[in-house]
Each structure stands twice: as structure tokens, then as C-alpha cells.
Amino acid sequence: MDIVVSTLYLGYFLLIFGTLGVILGPETRDPLVRFLNVEIPTIGVMLIFLAYNHTLALMTYIAINSLIVLVFIRAIIRKEELEA
Amino acid sequence: MDVVQHMFNYSVFAGFVVGILSLIAIGYQRSDIHLLILTDVVECAMLVIIAALGTDLAEALILPGLVVGLAEFLAVSEILIQRCKLRKKEREKKTPKLFEEFLVVEEPKVEVDIEHPRMEILYSASRFISLILVIYGAFLTGFTGGAVMSVGLLFYLLSQGIVSRGISSEDIKDFWEAVAGFSGIMWALWIILGFIGFYLFPEHYVTFLLIAGGALALKVGSKLGLIGDLKL
Numbered sequence: 116m117d118i119v120v121s122t123l124y125l126g127y128f129l130l131i132f133g134t135l136g137v138i139l140g141p142e143t144r145d146p147l148v149r150f151l152n153v154e155i156p157t158i159g160v161m162l163i164f165l166a167y168n169h170t171l172a173l174m175t176y177i178a179i180n181s182l183i184v185l186v187f188i189r190a191i192i193r194k195e196e197l198e199a
Numbered sequence: 200m201d202v203v204q205h206m207f208n209y210s211v212f213a214g215f216v217v218g219i220l221s222l223i224a225i226g227y228q229r230s231d232i233h234l235l236i237l238t239d240v241v242e243c244a245m246l247v248i249i250a251a252l253g254t255d256l257a258e259a260l261i262l263p264g265l266v267v268g269l270a271e272f273l274a275v276s277e278i279l280i281q282r283c284k285l286r287k288k289e290r291e292k293k294t295p296k297l298f299e300e301f302l303v304v305e306e307p308k309v310e311v312d313i314e315h316p317r318m319e320i321l322y323s324a325s326r327f328i329s330l331i332l333v334i335y336g337a338f339l340t341g342f343t344g345g346a347v348m349s350v351g352l353l354f355y356l357l358s359q360g361i362v363s364r365g366i367s368s369e370d371i372k373d374f375w376e377a378v379a380g381f382s383g384i385m386w387a388l389w390i391i392l393g394f395i396g397f398y399l400f401p402e403h404y405v406t407f408l409l410i411a412g413g414a415l416a417l418k419v420g421s422k423l424g425l426i427g428d429l430k431l
Binding site for chain 2: 117119120123127130131134135137138146149150153156157159160163164166167168169171172174175176179182183186187189190191193194197198
């Protein structure tokens, strides 16, 4: 099989099963664990961008993702502090 | 084989599967923070559906979507935290700074006296590398050129912060406003002079293309370079 198409299929696989992992996976009561699970569909999206040759979108997505991690972890920490 | 045409249906199908699954999960969810996290997955589905177009149009649609998504997450998480605070009826004296969880609370104390000025490479190498990056970014022009240029500026500012020489907080305040003003002027060049010039004088399109590309590079470069002096 062509390597581009196999990258694309790997992207679909990670995307769909990663989403199932986020929704139904173990320990999803903990927001931090659930947020770490979100990284798997994210990798799937990155592989799909790679297969479609969207260079700028891929670069920006990686950069934005690291910023989103900061925002979410901050929100989770604050929430835990306020509810404790 | 043309991947874009061949795989269009599969990509859209995968995007819809992910979107529907995560929307169903949102429907069953009660906690706010979980809702926010699942919204991130819905954004993944949206990106895949747009990316299935596979053209430059898809790329042009993805870039603003990402930035808007980031701003949206920042705003919604801030609203959630504020609501939580209002429910607890706690009035804190100091207003919390943005991202203060990630700032250093107290500086680590180093027993051994390291003499930075002795290491010549800390001065010359950082200047050299950042100069190369800025010049290369200027040649690339456009969005990519701006990104490369901003990496150069960022690297220079961060390395000056490590050496702790030259830049005080007053300098940074002036520098910040100067760079922000410069970026605004470049934005005006890019949109007003560059793009309106395309429509008014189509026969001189090369000139206006150069103006727009160069101004965009300088604008993105200076704007992202501002990140470099956040923690100095």
C-alpha cells in the first residue's frame, strides 16, 4: 500500500479509537486523565494533516496544541483548588 | 493515485463519526470541565472535515480556526473558574495573574558561583544564530518567514535573559510598546497598501505583492517576538 494512504488510515484509526478512549476509557472521572487521553485523537489529526500535505496547518496545530495544554491544565488546577 | 479525491469520503466519514460520538458524550456529561475537554475532541472532528478538501483553501480555513479555538478555550476556562469562585463567595484580595501557576515562585539558589561572562559562546553564538534566522526569515517572506524571524528574535531575547545583561524591566516596557506599534504599522501596510493596491492598480501587482509579503513577514515576526520577553 502507498505510504501516504497508510499514514491516512493510521490517522483515522488513532482518531476514532482515541475518541472512544476519551469517552469510554478507564479513569475518565479524573479530568486530568481524560485530558491526557485527548492527545491520542490529536496525534491522529496531525497524521491526517501530514498525509494531506498541509504543512502550515500542521506546524500551527502543533504550536497551538502546546498552548491548549497550558490553558487546560491551568483550568483543571484552579478547579481542584476551588472545589477542595 | 490522487489521494485527495480517493480518500475524500473516508475522511469526511471519520470526521462525522468522531463528531457524533463526542457530541453524544457531551449530552451525557454533567461536569463543566469535562464538557470543555470533550469540546476539544469536537474541534478535532471539525479540523478533519475541513482538511478533507485537501487544497490550499483547506489550509487557509484551518489556520484561523485554530487560533479562534485557542482563544475560545482560554475565554471559556476563565469563565468557568470565575463562576466557581462566585459560587464559593470568596473574595480574594489579589487578582490572579494569567498563567501564574507556571511562573517560578522562588528562584533556585545556586551554591557554586558560575561565571557566565567567561563563556564567550554565550554572547557571540546567540547573536550570530539569531541574526542568521532573522535574515533567512526576511528572505522567505510571508507567514513562514515571519515565523522563522520571530524564532530568531525570541532566541535572542531569551538568551539575553539567561546571561542577564542589558535588558531591564523598563527597557522591556519601552521595547514592548515599540514592537507593538511597529507591528500595527506593518499590519496597515499589509492590508491597506498591499491588498487594496491589488484591486486598484492590477498592472502593478508585483510591487504590491512584495509590499504585502514583506509587511506580513515583519508583522508576524515582531508580534511573535514579543513572547520572548514574558519572563526575563
